[in-house]
Amino acid sequence: MTGKTTPLDRGYAGLPIPFGWFAVAMSDEIKPGEVKSLHYFGTEFVVWRGENGQVSAVDPFCPHLGAHLGVNSEVIGNDLRCPFHHWSFNGDGAVTDIPYTKLIPPKLKRSCLSTWPVEEVDGVIFTWYHPRREAPKWEVARLPECPDGDWILAETHDWIINIHCQEITENGQDHAHFGAVHGVPFAPAGEFRIEGWVRRNTVVAEMKTPKGLMTGKIDVTATGPGQSITEYTDVTHVVQSQQVTPIDSETTHLRWQMYHVPGLSEGRMRVTQARMRDLVKQVHQDIPIWNRKRFVEKPLLVQGDGPMLAYREQYARFYDSGSDS
Amino acid sequence: MSEVKLTVIDRGGETHRLSAETGEVLMHVLRDNVDLEIGICGGEISCGTCLVQLNSDNAERIAAASEDEAEMLDALGAGGDSRLACQIVLDDAADGLQATILYED
Numbered sequence: 001m002t003g004k005t006t007p008l009d010r011g012y013a014g015l016p017i018p019f020g021w022f023a024v025a026m027s028d029e030i031k032p033g034e035v036k037s038l039h040y041f042g043t044e045f046v047v048w049r050g051e052n053g054q055v056s057a058v059d060p061f062c063p064h065l066g067a068h069l070g071v072n073s074e075v076i077g078n079d080l081r082c083p084f085h086h087w088s089f090n091g092d093g094a095v096t097d098i099p100y101t102k103l104i105p106p107k108l109k110r111s112c113l114s115t116w117p118v119e120e121v122d123g124v125i126f127t128w129y130h131p132r133r134e135a136p137k138w139e140v141a142r143l144p145e146c147p148d149g150d151w152i153l154a155e156t157h158d159w160i161i162n163i164h165c166q167e168i169t170e171n172g173q174d175h176a177h178f179g180a181v182h183g184v185p186f187a188p189a190g191e192f193r194i195e196g197w198v199r200r201n202t203v204v205a206e207m208k209t210p211k212g213l214m215t216g217k218i219d220v221t222a223t224g225p226g227q228s229i230t231e232y233t234d235v236t237h238v239v240q241s242q243q244v245t246p247i248d249s250e251t252t253h254l255r256w257q258m259y260h261v262p263g264l265s266e267g268r269m270r271v272t273q274a275r276m277r278d279l280v281k282q283v284h285q286d287i288p289i290w291n292r293k294r295f296v297e298k299p300l301l302v303q304g305d306g307p308m309l310a311y312r313e314q315y316a317r318f319y320d321s322g323s324d325s
Numbered sequence: 326m327s328e329v330k331l332t333v334i335d336r337g338g339e340t341h342r343l344s345a346e347t348g349e350v351l352m353h354v355l356r357d358n359v360d361l362e363i364g365i366c367g368g369e370i371s372c373g374t375c376l377v378q379l380n381s382d383n384a385e386r387i388a389a390a391s392e393d394e395a396e397m398l399d400a401l402g403a404g405g406d407s408r409l410a411c412q413i414v415l416d417d418a419a420d421g422l423q424a425t426i427l428y429e430d
Contacts, residue, residue, distance in 0.1 A: 105371040106396050 011295035012250040015164050017041050018318035019130040020197075020224035021140045023243035023255050026156065027123045030055060035080060037070030041129045042248040045116055046070040050078030056091030057116035057127050089113050123153065123257065124243065126226075131320050138197045141223035143239055143259065144231055151239060151259035155276055158255040159283070163290045165225060165244040165252040166315055171286060172201075172220070172228075175306030181289065182282050185213075194314060198223050207234050209271060225318040236272040237261045240279060254283075329415045334425040335359050345415055351377070351424070352411035360426065368411035370397045375410035378425040384408070386418035403427070 035048035067084035079088040088097040093113035117128040199222040207216040216234025239259040352375040366372035384406040
């Protein structure tokens with residue numbers, strides 16, 4: 001008998017972090033002139049919003065003498081000024097000012113600080129993560145078109161969950177858990193279609209309404225590993241925009257924004273709010289299991305379990321193979 | 326390795342007669358024998374403190390400036406036989422070189 005204890009292995013060591021566009025902040029979390037250090041993808045980076053409203057993201061250490069660009073740094077105009085010697089950088093990672101020198105070398109004025117691609121879409125700030133810094137391979141997905149005016153943002157939520165981000169989206173393919181965890185029947189209809197980096201599913205499902213279960217349509221558009229936009233069309237018309245963002249290979253930041261169509265009657269608004277409450281209630285049922293489960297590389301699946309292995313095979317395209325493509 | 330004889334005029338106008346060896350970088354020779362303030366960036370073509378004026382004879386024979394060096398010389402407003410000493414590796418063509426340190430604080 002050895003006196004040694006081994007750390008609990010939840011199986012995430014074999015799962016790398018996928019590449020993709022990932023939400024790193026809500027737009028209103030970074031106001032003009034604000035700078036923040038963010039921790040995602042097993043690393044750190046610094047974001048700021050310039051006077052011009054543009055968000056930029058850079059590696060955290062100043063290339064001059066290594067100060068952390070998120071500590072006591074300041075946004076000056078559209079640039080970020082390092083606290084250590086007041087070097088200023090623009091969003092392209094180029095030096096724009098060094099107050100004490102006679103000459104900024106031309107190459108520093110081109111770029112000397114690594115940047116992260118940033119897109120701001122529908123109130124969410126996204127950055128592109130790729131382990132070898134390859135350029136973005138697709139664009140951030142936008143909300144579907146609202147049938148009548150503009151979507152109304154009703155609720156936002158976010159959770160930090162001790163799980164790899166692949167498992168959260170894989171959960172949608174886990175047909176058998178709907179009955180046990182959520183108490184709703186799951187009747188998959190229609191098939192998923194893969195078009196490049198986008199996966200689409202349309203299901204017909206029994207949705208809870210005050211008048212009992214009613215048949216409704218659920219359209220899911222998953223773009224890359226980081227985004228999933230679900231449109232519920234039945235007695236309500238709700239769009240749930242979800243982002244999963246890896247903090248590291250065993251921690252995920254889950255964000256939701258929920259929208260509904262404008263001009264709802266009181267009655268339909270009540271049903272809409274009940275639907276949103278129900279969706280939040282469902283994820284609260286999933287989370288305790290997610291927080292403690294292990295990733296099983298070879299699960300013991302039986303008939304009725306759903307196409308999880310097929311989903312995993314397709315998800316693998318989001319993992320960097322290490323060669324240029 | 327063979328000897329390379331150098332004559333260096335510093336910022337104060339003083340003349341230094343130095344002896345270096347082939348393979349040495351001119352900037353290091355200047356920094357270690359004439360002025361510690363030369364070569365702040367360590368030879369990365371970023372500081373301009375190793376800017377020197379060379380005599381034409383030797384200047385013609387040593388290896389020409391790279392694109393990066395040329396760009397920096399241009400930014401410094403340096404012309405003609407000016408070079409960045411950190412980019413000059415001394416060889417036989419440098420024997421008898423006269424270098425005037427141009428950099429001023």
